[in-house]
Amino acid sequence: MAKETKGLVLVFTGNGKGKTTAALGMALRAWGQEMKVLVLQFIKGGWKYGELIAAEKLGPNFEMRQMGEGFIKDTGGNGLEAHRAAAQKALVQAAQAVRAGEHDLVILDEINYALSYGLVDLKDVLEIIKSKPPEMHLVLTGRNVADEVVELADLVTEMREIKHPFAAGIPAQKGIEF
Incomplete structure (x- = not known):
């Protein structure tokens, strides 16, 4: 039986933890199947997250680019403009990577945040x-x-x-949140 490859569009959304984690799990699965993976992070930036360290060790078929300025919280004026400029740069790279077709799996991490904050335009994402x-x-x-x-x-x-450790005053934990 021939295997048919139908590229899918998958979305992980919602208020619960695990969106990026689910996408990275899928990326690891794809990499394990000798697929070429690209992860573009639209918001994250400035921190050395565990996934960045792991991606470096996985070699050339697993690339992760941290494109953002970090988390957006009460950012106004020039701060928001820096986030917008970073997101626009990430959007250009995303468009180029998708059109080039050199990767089997492309993850646009936190692009929905970038959309909801008005950092990128819906028409461009579509x-x-x-x-x-x-x-x-x-x-x-x-x-x-x-x-x-x-x-x-x-x-x-x-x-x-349903339940989150932050509500109990537990800070972000190494290996779990970063």
Whole structure:
């Protein structure tokens, strides 16, 4: 029986923890199947997250680019403009990578946040999705996914928070959150 490759558009969204983690698990699975993986992080930046250290060790078929300025919280004026400029640069790289078709799996980590904060335009994100080569898998993560993105997706999973250690005053834990 011949195996047919149909590149999927997958979305991990919701208020619960695990969106990036799910995408990275998928990336590790794809890499294990000798697929070429690219992860572009739209918001994360400035920290040396554990996944960055791991990606460096996985070799040339697993590339992760931290493109953001870090978490957005009460950012106004020039601070928001720095986030917007970084997100626009990430968007250009995403469009180029998707159109080039050199990767089997491309993850646009936290792109839904970038959309909901107005750092990138919905029409540009939709164009990237529509320009995806037929055999490429494309993953979009982050809260507040746009209805138009959901409509184009093949799979949408919503992470729902039931309980989180932050509520009990437990800080972010190495190896779990970073």
